[in-house]
Amino acid sequence: MMVDGVEDEEKWLAAGIAGLQQNAFYMHRALDSNNLRDALKYSAQMLSELRTSKLSPQKYYQLYMRAFDELRKLEMFFKEETRRGCSIIDLYELVQHAGNILPRLYLLCTVGSVYIKSKEAPAKDVLKDLVEMCRGIQHPVRGLFLRSYLSQISRDKLPDIGSEYEGDADTVNDAMEFVLQNFTEMNKLWVRMQHQGPAREKDKREKERSELRDLVGKNLHVLSQIEGVDLDMYKETVLPRVLEQVVNCKDEIAQCYLMDCIIQVFPDEYHLQTLEILLGAFPQLQPSVDIKTVLSRLMERLSNYAASSTEVLPEFLQVEAFSKLNNAIGKVIEAQADMPILGAVTLYSSLLTFTLHVHPDRLDYADQVLGACVKKLSGEGKLEDNRATKQIVALLSAPLDKYNDIVTVLKLSNYPSVMEYVDSETNKVMAMVIIQSIMKNNTQISTADKVGALFELIKGLIRDLDGAAHDQVDEDDFKEEQNSVARLIQMLQNDDTEEMFKIICTVRKHILTGGPKRLPFTVPPLVFSSLKLVRQLQGPEENPFGEEGSTTPKKVFQLLNQTIETLYGVPAPELALRLYLQCAEAANDSDLEPVAYEFFTQAYILYEEEISDSRAQVTAIHLIIGTLQRMHVFGVENRDTLTHKATGYSAKLLKKPDQCRAVYACSHLFWVDDQDNMKDGERVLLCLKRALRIANAAQQMSNATRGSTGSVTLFVEILNKYLYFFEKGNTQINAAAIQSLIELITAEMQSESNSPDPAADAFFASTLRYIQFQKQKGGAVGEKYEPIKASADNSDLTHSIERFGNWCRWLDLSNLEAMLLKICILTILVFDIFVRYLGSRCFCDHVLQVITAVKDDIN
Amino acid sequence: MNYLIGAFKPACNISITFADGKNRKQVPLKKENGQTIMVPLFQSQENISGKISIEPVLGKKVEHNGVKIELLGQIVRELDVPGEIYERKTYPFEFSTVEMPYETYNGVNVRLRYVLKVTVSRGYGGSVVEYQDFVVRNYTPPPSINNSIKMEVGIEDCLHIEFEYNKSKYHLKDVIIGKIYFLLVRIKIKNMDLEIRRRESTGSGANTHVETETLAKFELMDGAPVRGESIPIRLFLSPYELTPTHRNINNKFSVKYYLNLVLVDEEDRRYFKQQEITIYRLQENS
Numbered sequence A: 001m002m003v004d005g006v007e008d009e010e011k012w013l014a015a016g017i018a019g020l021q022q023n024a025f026y027m028h029r030a031l032d033s034n035n036l037r038d039a040l041k042y043s044a045q046m047l048s049e050l051r052t053s054k055l056s057p058q059k060y061y062q063l064y065m066r067a068f069d070e071l072r073k074l075e076m077f078f079k080e081e082t083r084r085g086c087s088i089i090d091l092y093e094l095v096q097h098a099g100n101i102l103p104r105l106y107l108l109c110t111v112g113s114v115y116i117k118s119k120e121a122p123a124k125d126v127l128k129d130l131v132e133m134c135r136g137i138q139h140p141v142r143g144l145f146l147r148s149y150l151s152q153i154s155r156d157k158l159p160d161i162g163s164e165y166e167g168d169a170d171t172v173n174d175a176m177e178f179v180l181q182n183f184t185e186m187n188k189l190w191v192r193m194q195h196q197g198p199a200r201e202k203d204k205r206e207k208e209r210s211e212l213r214d215l216v217g218k219n220l221h222v223l224s225q226i227e228g229v230d231l232d233m234y235k236e237t238v239l240p241r242v243l244e245q246v247v248n249c250k251d252e253i254a255q256c257y258l259m260d261c262i263i264q265v266f267p268d269e270y271h272l273q274t275l276e277i278l279l280g281a282f283p284q285l286q287p288s289v290d291i292k293t294v295l296s297r298l299m300e301r302l303s304n305y306a307a308s309s310t311e312v313l314p315e316f317l318q319v320e321a322f323s324k325l326n327n328a329i330g331k332v333i334e335a336q337a338d339m340p341i342l343g344a345v346t347l348y349s350s351l352l353t354f355t356l357h358v359h360p361d362r363l364d365y366a367d368q369v370l371g372a373c374v375k376k377l378s379g380e381g382k383l384e385d386n387r388a389t390k391q392i393v394a395l396l397s398a399p400l401d402k403y404n405d406i407v408t409v410l411k412l413s414n415y416p417s418v419m420e421y422v423d424s425e426t427n428k429v430m431a432m433v434i435i436q437s438i439m440k441n442n443t444q445i446s447t448a449d450k451v452g453a454l455f456e457l458i459k460g461l462i463r464d465l466d467g468a469a470h471d472q473v474d475e476d477d478f479k480e481e482q483n484s485v486a487r488l489i490q491m492l493q494n495d496d497t498e499e500m501f502k503i504i505c506t507v508r509k510h511i512l513t514g515g516p517k518r519l520p521f522t523v524p525p526l527v528f529s530s531l532k533l534v535r536q537l538q539g540p541e542e543n544p545f546g547e548e549g550s551t552t553p554k555k556v557f558q559l560l561n562q563t564i565e566t567l568y569g570v571p572a573p574e575l576a577l578r579l580y581l582q583c584a585e586a587a588n589d590s591d592l593e594p595v596a597y598e599f600f601t602q603a604y605i606l607y608e609e610e611i612s613d614s615r616a617q618v619t620a621i622h623l624i625i626g627t628l629q630r631m632h633v634f635g636v637e638n639r640d641t642l643t644h645k646a647t648g649y650s651a652k653l654l655k656k657p658d659q660c661r662a663v664y665a666c667s668h669l670f671w672v673d674d675q676d677n678m679k680d681g682e683r684v685l686l687c688l689k690r691a692l693r694i695a696n697a698a699q700q701m702s703n704a705t706r707g708s709t710g711s712v713t714l715f716v717e718i719l720n721k722y723l724y725f726f727e728k729g730n731t732q733i734n735a736a737a738i739q740s741l742i743e744l745i746t747a748e749m750q751s752e753s754n755s756p757d758p759a760a761d762a763f764f765a766s767t768l769r770y771i772q773f774q775k776q777k778g779g780a781v782g783e784k785y786e787p788i789k790a791s792a793d794n795s796d797l798t799h800s801i802e803r804f805g806n807w808c809r810w811l812d813l814s815n816l817e818a819m820l821l822k823i824c825i826l827t828i829l830v831f832d833i834f835v836r837y838l839g840s841r842c843f844c845d846h847v848l849q850v851i852t853a854v855k856d857d858i859n
Numbered sequence B: 001m002n003y004l005i006g007a008f009k010p011a012c013n014i015s016i017t018f019a020d021g022k023n024r025k026q027v028p029l030k031k032e033n034g035q036t037i038m039v040p041l042f043q044s045q046e047n048i049s050g051k052i053s054i055e056p057v058l059g060k061k062v063e064h065n066g067v068k069i070e071l072l073g074q075i076v077r078e079l080d081v082p083g084e085i086y087e088r089k090t091y092p093f094e095f096s097t098v099e100m101p102y103e104t105y106n107g108v109n110v111r112l113r114y115v116l117k118v119t120v121s122r123g124y125g126g127s128v129v130e131y132q133d134f135v136v137r138n139y140t141p142p143p144s145i146n147n148s149i150k151m152e153v154g155i156e157d158c159l160h161i162e163f164e165y166n167k168s169k170y171h172l173k174d175v176i177i178g179k180i181y182f183l184l185v186r187i188k189i190k191n192m193d194l195e196i197r198r199r200e201s202t203g204s205g206a207n208t209h210v211e212t213e214t215l216a217k218f219e220l221m222d223g224a225p226v227r228g229e230s231i232p233i234r235l236f237l238s239p240y241e242l243t244p245t246h247r248n249i250n251n252k253f254s255v256k257y258y259l260n261l262v263l264v265d266e267e268d269r270r271y272f273k274q275q276e277i278t279i280y281r282l283q284e285n286s
Helices: A002-032 A036-051 A057-083 A088-097 A101-118 A123-136 A140-157 A171-193 A199-225 A231-249 A252-265 A268-273 A275-284 A291-308 A310-318 A321-335 A341-358 A363-378 A386-403 A406-410 A415-420 A424-441 A448-457 A475-491 A497-514 A519-537 A553-569 A573-589 A593-609 A614-630 A636-651 A656-670 A681-706 A713-728 A735-750 A758-777 A779-785 A794-811 A816-836 A841-858
Strands: B012-018 B026-030 B036-042 B048-056 B062-064 B066-071 B075-080 B083-085 B089-095 B114-121 B128-136 B149-155 B159-165 B169-171 B175-185 B189-202 B209-222 B230-236 B246-249 B253-265 B270-280
Touching: A002 A036, A002 A057, A036 A057, A036 A088, A036 A101, A036 A140, A057 A088, A057 A101, A057 A140, A057 A199, A088 A101, A088 B230, A101 A123, A101 A140, A101 B209, A123 A140, A123 A171, A123 B209, A123 B230, A140 A171, A140 A199, A171 A199, A171 A231, A171 A252, A199 A231, A199 A252, A231 A252, A231 A268, A231 A275, A252 A275, A252 A291, A268 A275, A268 A291, A268 A310, A275 A291, A275 A321, A291 A310, A291 A321, A291 A341, A310 A321, A321 A341, A321 A363, A341 A363, A341 A386, A363 A386, A363 A415, A386 A406, A386 A415, A386 A424, A406 A424, A406 A448, A415 A448, A424 A448, A424 A475, A448 A497, A475 A497, A475 A519, A497 A519, A497 A553, A519 A553, A519 A573, A553 A573, A553 A593, A573 A593, A573 A614, A593 A614, A593 A636, A614 A636, A614 A656, A636 A656, A636 A681, A656 A681, A656 A713, A681 A713, A713 A735, A713 A758, A713 A779, A735 A758, A758 A779, B012 B114, B012 B128, B026 B128, B048 B066, B048 B114, B062 B114, B066 B089, B075 B089, B149 B175, B149 B270, B159 B253, B159 B270, B175 B189, B189 B230, B209 B230
Parallel strands: B036 B128, B169 B270
Antiparallel strands: B012 B048, B026 B036, B048 B089, B062 B083, B066 B075, B066 B114, B114 B128, B149 B159, B159 B175, B175 B230, B189 B209, B189 B253, B246 B253, B253 B270
């Protein structure tokens, strides 16, 4: 059906063009022979083709353009005809004899153009006559094109000031009147299209109408080009008249398009000076008109205008642009009760952008806009509309983008209220925007009040709002958000310790509402921030005679204790333990033994009660040992208790190797390098021996269960500990003990049941080499090492190289990674061997062999 | 100018010339046979004078019982007593201040002619007769009272219009100016025309015969107007072949003119309103 319609239309267009061309041909002949009569006859017939009702506007336009070209020729002919002595007045009458109105009026306009040029009558009279006569065409499409033709031929003939057609005193008025009238009539025709034809073709009609809109809008452009239309005239006549037409036509499409047209074609300063009039029209428009877009464009234009030069800013102030726009928007929103919230928000967003551009110094304006927005939103409840929330984000982001400073934005009292109305999802988005702004600009937020306000603002990230279901939240997003909050907490800084403490309290208050999912993210930065404060309090500026109630490390620690406790509920015992240890260390630095002890106690309790996973236990015990080792604040008794406990825990780990490692690590608890009162060589040795026993037990256990003894790594590790304490001067550790350990390891390695472990082999070899190296150093150290026999013989070497070769083959991996791995290991080994047995011929052969093997592999 | 009628082999040629024939305005006149000839133009109260020449063929003598000229239907003048004409003989004639109140009119069913008839009466061989048409046009001064025609018409709840023609009496080269104002439009109008119709009635009583012709069909409006639209009218009368209005000429016939405003809707139904106008002849200044 549609296809047929289109095809038919093509056919009709073709027929129309053919008819037009045929008559144009005869017309040309008449023109060539100066036959006025025939020229008129054929031109009228030619123009009759434009009487068709069968074409869509687009096709009609094609036909019109052809006729237009022909009319240009006819106009030339008329001009010559008058030069030959034919009276233009007669000509003007003659063309009106045509019986059909459409050709008659096209001809009349054409002659009218010549008439004006001849200056035998004032331009204004001819124009007035033409624009009046055109009323005869009431058909919308034909009328629009005819009047468009009139507009076209008259554009350069308006009696404008400075034009050669300038008339008497009121000349500009005449020019303007003419254009206004043509505009009004065209708009009426255009609007009328909407109401003609069957309702089912509404979409098609609207499409056709939008194709024609520029014909109407062109008039406004012409108006804006009239030299003589100055601000006064624009204000007094042009704008009110245009607006009257726009408002009265009561047509959505027309109002929307024309308002935009007005805004686009007339200069910015005109808009600024006539804001009141222009804005006054908005509430009168149809409710369905997309006012937000139009008004936004206006504000956008004005914003750009304001941005174009600082010289124009006083103008804005003078006309009170902001309050006018603000009022207008209020009225529009009030008038259009069922305007979707999206519209209102968009408007406020544009207004905010405007005021930020024009009055960056007037925060109260911005706040006013936000306040109005809040008022509107309060009637709506939470926003459901996606696009509306997007606009809210834009609205809320605008001040951030402008000021690049959340502190300034926090001064906007209504800002948080707007945030109230977005859903939690948007609240989060907005919160992220805020945090990013702070990050980007490195904003200092230095008072507790501001911090409080800020956290209130970003509460979407801080806690669950309206019980939003968490299962739907993407895990990665959640992490990302919480990490941002963590970064934000780190950003909060004030050199005044009192205030900083307040800030910390405020942050704490907020983050504690976050629930178990958030605490693991938010507590650590708070803790570290507090610890930073503690360190600051120890600084030189600290007033040792601080008044009652002033911030002391003790108070901070109390707070910290309470803060970390919250992690119990998460539960996040491992994290809590780490934090306790951190705090303990800080307390250590502050010389607060009881506090440190308390923290350790807490950590131990956690370890005992909460940490049951063996792997976690291993990690925890190493942390405990590490921290405890560094503590110097404890008295002997406390320290003993703690070390004893730690050693106890170590021995109770599940896996033997873990036990072993923890136990030898405990040895360090009895030997603190820089503190002489903490060097208990005996207990160190006890620990190491105990570790050896455990290692041995581990070997045996492995032998019993798997049939091979497993790695010697543990032994080598213990050997290294021996060497450490040996070097540190622990007299309990002597060369003989080391020697026997080396032998033990060597024996283990060569035993039948030993499973190959190149890493352990290499480790051992390195250790031996270290001993060798120390020996060669000579001096006191060399002497000390002298009794230890640690060299491996060549057979060992050959053995190990062979083993390496086998291992390589055993791997037999063909992918590149494996190859690289092989080459790396090989290089290390070769280097190792090279250092030790430089010059050994047999060794060189071996190396070459291995390299060849690798080469083959690569090939 | 010489024109022979009726005679198979006329014995003489008669020619009629007007005294101011060279200067007098000539106007076209359509004859019964469809030919158009140019004839002199007179108006009432003018002297109709000139000369009659009678020229015997090839030197023959023409015997006659008298020569007379008639202004048909009215006046007879004896030009010569019975006698013989041997050679070309010229007779002047004059009808002074002839009352010719009616204009020449060429209608469908009726013609009003002015003819000069010259008769050379002969006993045998038949008289020789010559006719000369001329046209009479009478000019009217502009009427002292010439009201506009203004009227509101309509079909209830369907169409209400108000139209106005600037005058009720138009001269032949006049322009009809006016406008149509749409008060109510509930039908889909396609276009609107203004027609000029001529109504020629002949005879009287039961034998009255009326003939109506549409002389002009002038499109005023294209498309459907809405309430409140006002459409201008400007119709030049000069291109159309109009005559003045004739009312009951000699109890024989009348010619009346009407303006017919026709609105056509999309189903081609016609809505019209006819108004009589008076056409008169205004003295041209040329």
